[in-house]
Amino acid sequence: MPIVNRVADLHSDIQAWRRDIHQYPELLYDTLRTSSFVADRLREFGCDEVATGLGRTGVVGVIKGKRPAGNGDVKVIGLRADMDALPIQEATGVPYASKTPGLMHACGHDGHTAMLLGAARYLAETRNFSGDAVVIFQPAEEGGAGAKAMIDDGLMDRFGIDQVYGMHNGPGIPIGSFAIRPGPVMAATDSIDITIEGHGGHAARPHKCIDSVLVGAQIINALQQVVARSVDPLDSAVLSMCEFHAGNARNVIPQTAELRGTVRTLTSEARLLVEKRVREIILGVAQITGARIDLAYERGYPVTVNHAAQTDIARNIAAEVAGEGNVEEMPPLMGAEDFSYMLQARPGAFIFCGNGNSAGLHHPAYDFNDEAILYGTSFWIRLVENTLAA
Numbered sequence: 001m002p003i004v005n006r007v008a009d010l011h012s013d014i015q016a017w018r019r020d021i022h023q024y025p026e027l028l029y030d031t032l033r034t035s036s037f038v039a040d041r042l043r044e045f046g047c048d049e050v051a052t053g054l055g056r057t058g059v060v061g062v063i064k065g066k067r068p069a070g071n072g073d074v075k076v077i078g079l080r081a082d083m084d085a086l087p088i089q090e091a092t093g094v095p096y097a098s099k100t101p102g103l104m105h106a107c108g109h110d111g112h113t114a115m116l117l118g119a120a121r122y123l124a125e126t127r128n129f130s131g132d133a134v135v136i137f138q139p140a141e142e143g144g145a146g147a148k149a150m151i152d153d154g155l156m157d158r159f160g161i162d163q164v165y166g167m168h169n170g171p172g173i174p175i176g177s178f179a180i181r182p183g184p185v186m187a188a189t190d191s192i193d194i195t196i197e198g199h200g201g202h203a204a205r206p207h208k209c210i211d212s213v214l215v216g217a218q219i220i221n222a223l224q225q226v227v228a229r230s231v232d233p234l235d236s237a238v239l240s241m242c243e244f245h246a247g248n249a250r251n252v253i254p255q256t257a258e259l260r261g262t263v264r265t266l267t268s269e270a271r272l273l274v275e276k277r278v279r280e281i282i283l284g285v286a287q288i289t290g291a292r293i294d295l296a297y298e299r300g301y302p303v304t305v306n307h308a309a310q311t312d313i314a315r316n317i318a319a320e321v322a323g324e325g326n327v328e329e330m331p332p333l334m335g336a337e338d339f340s341y342m343l344q345a346r347p348g349a350f351i352f353c354g355n356g357n358s359a360g361l362h363h364p365a366y367d368f369n370d371e372a373i374l375y376g377t378s379f380w381i382r383l384v385e386n387t388l389a390a
Helices: 005-023 032-045 109-126 146-152 212-230 268-289 308-322 339-345 370-387
Strands: 049-054 058-064 076-082 132-138 163-170 178-180 183-186 188-197 237-246 256-265 292-299 304-306 327-329 348-354
Touching (some): 032 058, 076 109, 163 339, 188 212, 212 268, 308 327
Parallel strands (some): 163 348
Antiparallel strands (some): 049 058, 183 304, 188 292
16 A cells, blocks of 8 residues: 555654644634644644634644646645544543543544644655645634634635645544545534423413423424425435423423424535425414414534545545545535535535544544554645645
C-alpha cells in the first residue's frame, strides 16, 4: 500500500496529540485549550500564516507550496477538521480518558484534529505542491454551526479557497478503508418544539378538562403519517418525537405538555413538505381538541451534498492510499454535519475513513482508533499533492 512513509514516522507524535486532546474535551465554541494547542503546533511546523479567532475559536493555517499556483482552476485547497467534544460521560476505561466529568470526545474530533495536524506538519516540511494548502480547524460542529460561523467571518474569501474537503471517521468501516458517495451524503436536520396548553383538572373528571397528554399522544400518532403517507417512498425522511413531558401526579390531568423531536431529510423538496405537513397537523389537532398548541419549527444544518467532480477526486485519492478495493460507495446517512455549509460555499466532498469495529459515534464507550491515523493523514497529504500538482 502506498502509505506515505513519513506519516508512519509521524504516527507516534500524531497519536500523542490525539490523546492529549482527548483528555481535555471542550464543547461547542469553548475550545480555548484545543484551539491554542492547534495554533501552537501550526506555528512550530512553520506555516506561512496562522490565523485564530475565525468563527470565535476557529484556527486556520496556510502552507504555501514550493511553486506558485499554475494556470489551473484550483490554486487553493481547504482541508477541514472539527475540534469540539460532546456532553457525555466517558466509559472507555482508557488511560488517556477525559479528565473533565460529563464531557468526552465521543465522535472522534480529537482524531480528526490530530490527523490534520499531522498532514500540516508533513506539508510544511515537504511543500511538494503548487499553490496553497489551507488547514481549517473548526469549533462547534456538534450543534453550534461552527462551519457557518467561520464562513461568516470570511473564511473562504480571505484565504481564496477554491475547493474544500472534510473527513469523518466511520465506526463499522474497516481500518484501511474509505467510504464516499456523490450527491446527498448526510441529512438536513430540523427541530420540532411543541407546547400544549390544555385545561387541567381532576383525573376523575376528564369531561371538565382538555387533556394535554391525550392531545400530545394524538399529535405524535398523527405526525407518524407524514413520512409514511406524505413523503415519496423513494425519498428518505425521518421524523422522530423523542421527548414528552407532562404532569407530576397520577390523579391530575396536567394543564400543559411539551414535546420535542427531530426531522431529517435528504432533499430540499422533502424538507419543505415535512415542515408543511407538520404545521397542518398541529393546526388540525388544535381545532379538534380545543387545546392551544404552539409550534417552534427550527431549521438546522442543511443537506450535506458532495459535488460530483470533487467526489471523484477524493475517491481516487482514497484508492491510491488504501487500494482500489477498499473504497466503497456508501448509502446516505440520516445524521447531520455542518460541513454542509462549506459545501454550499465551495465545491468539495466529505469522505469517511474506517474506524474499525469500535463503539458507535456519540456512545460513552466510543474511542477513535489510532490505527486510522496512517490512512486519514495520508489521504490529506495525497489530496493536496495531487490536486495542487505542479
